[in-house]
Amino acid sequence: MSPSRTVNPPPPEVLFKTGSRSFELVRVLRRSSHGEQQLIAIRRQPGREPVPVFLQALPLDGRRVSGLRDPRVRMQETVKLARLFQHPRIARLNGGHEAAGVLYLEWEHVPGYTLDDVSLLPLVYVHAYSEAFLLHVGLQLASLLAFLHGHADERGLPLGFVHRDLHPQGLRFTPDGTLVLTDLGDAFSRLPGRVPSSITRPHGQAFYGAPEVLFGEAADARSDLFSLGLMLLELATSLHLYSLPRALMGDLEARLTEADGQRVFQGMMVAEQAGRFTEDYGNIVTHAAAYRPEDIESLMFRLSPALRAILHRLLQRDPAERYATAEEVEADLQARATELGGHYGGPEAAAEFQKALAGTAPLLNAFQKDVGAFPRGSVLHLPTPVV
Known part of the structure; x- marks a missing residue:
């Protein structure tokens, strides 16, 4: 009989230290194409309880690669904006740190699941969320955007805030069924002294970007509303406007007019100059130029006429044909919620999600192995067994 051995777990990876505090990596949530990472970490300090935190890691050498604004300037602007945006459903910014060529924005860690996890559950459980659930999520998002877009600076002047990186x-x-924004994105604002990027560049995660953003054109509040529409569409149907079935799309390029083709080319060139162009990016930009109203309708055929009308208006390619403000979106969503009758809020949404989660649990292992839908940053991710 071989002697028993004690296998010690590997030591935690310390990302950086500042003063008496150290930050240990828990998991990587996301890596962006321009080098930014989003992480969950544990903050440790002698004499205090360990605290989970959310970190945005901004490489200081990224500007040389992609033409981004100086990360230090971005951090300073984010700190200023976070001080202005005190809201119970926006995570609190604890501060910023610099270590080993990386800037870290340290945010409050919000418990729960990402909206990405919530959207992916129906793929496993093969179910649909109730319309009341969809309206609840839409109302939460519209309310947040109304707060952000309508905010003024310390002088009382409109900030003109645009998030530019809304994604699930x-x-x-x-756990109480509310939605919380975990960071302020790739924000635009009219903060006094704001320093713009040195080049025109795409912003945020391409898969949830408005067409004008993908084409390298100006973004405004209506761009965030388009992203809201994409997230609601995905939550409601498990489908995405930038990933239409080939059988539906046919020859994608054949749909493009000459003007459409020029916008696609411009979007690709802007992404190339910023060091962000990939084959996937090119496919997304082409979808953004080629989709038609009937494509949106084909994805929503199971939804109520009222919800379809809201999504159609959110997902117009031309910003002038979308809702002008988040308040207008909120009003239409609320009117539809009132039509459905009954009270549906955070507790009801949390209960509906927990029911879906319970139904998913027995299927999750096999689904993760076969499909691998949940990314490594997700709390629902299960490692694929080694065969």
Whole structure:
């Protein structure tokens, strides 16, 4: 009989230290194409309880690669904006740190699941969320955007804030059924003294970007509303406007007019100059130029006419044909919620999600092995067994 051995777990990876505090990596949530990483870490300090935190890691050498603004300037602007945006459903910014060529923005860690996890559950469980659930999520998002877009600076002047990076991994569905924004994205604002990028560049995660953003054109509040529409569409149907079935799309390029083709080319060139162009990016930009109203309708055929009308308006390619403000979106969503009758809020949404989660659990292992839908940053991710 061989002697028993004690196998010690590997020591935690310490990302950096500052003063008496150290930050240990828990897991990587996301890596962006321009080098930014989003991480969950544990903050340790003698005499205090360990605290989980959310970190945005910004490489200081990224500007040389992609033409981004100086990360230090971005951090300073984010700190200023975070001080202005005090809201119970926006994560609190604890501060910024610099270590070993990386800037870290340290945010409050919000418990719960990402909206990405919430959207992926129906793929496993083969179910649909109720319309009341979809409206609840939409109302939460529209309310947040109304707060952000309508905010003024310390002088009382409009900030003109645009998030420019709304995506499901940046939103947390908490145990009480509310949605919390975990960071302020790749923000635009009119903060006094703001320093713009040195080049025109795409912003945020391409798969949830508005067409004008992907084409390298100007973004405004209506761009965030388009991203809201994409997230609601995915939550409601498990389908995406930038990933249409080939049988539906046919020859994608054949749909493009000459003007459409020029916008696609411009978007690709802007991404190339910023060091962000990939084959996937090119495919997304082409979808953004080629989709038609009937494509949106074909994805939503199971939804109510009222919800379809809201999504159609959110997902117009031309910003002038979308809702002008988040308040207008909120009003239409609320009107539809009132039509459905009954009270549906955070507790009801949390209960519906927990029911879906319970139904998913027995299927999750096999689904993760066969499909691998949940990314490594997800709390639902299961490692594929080694065969």
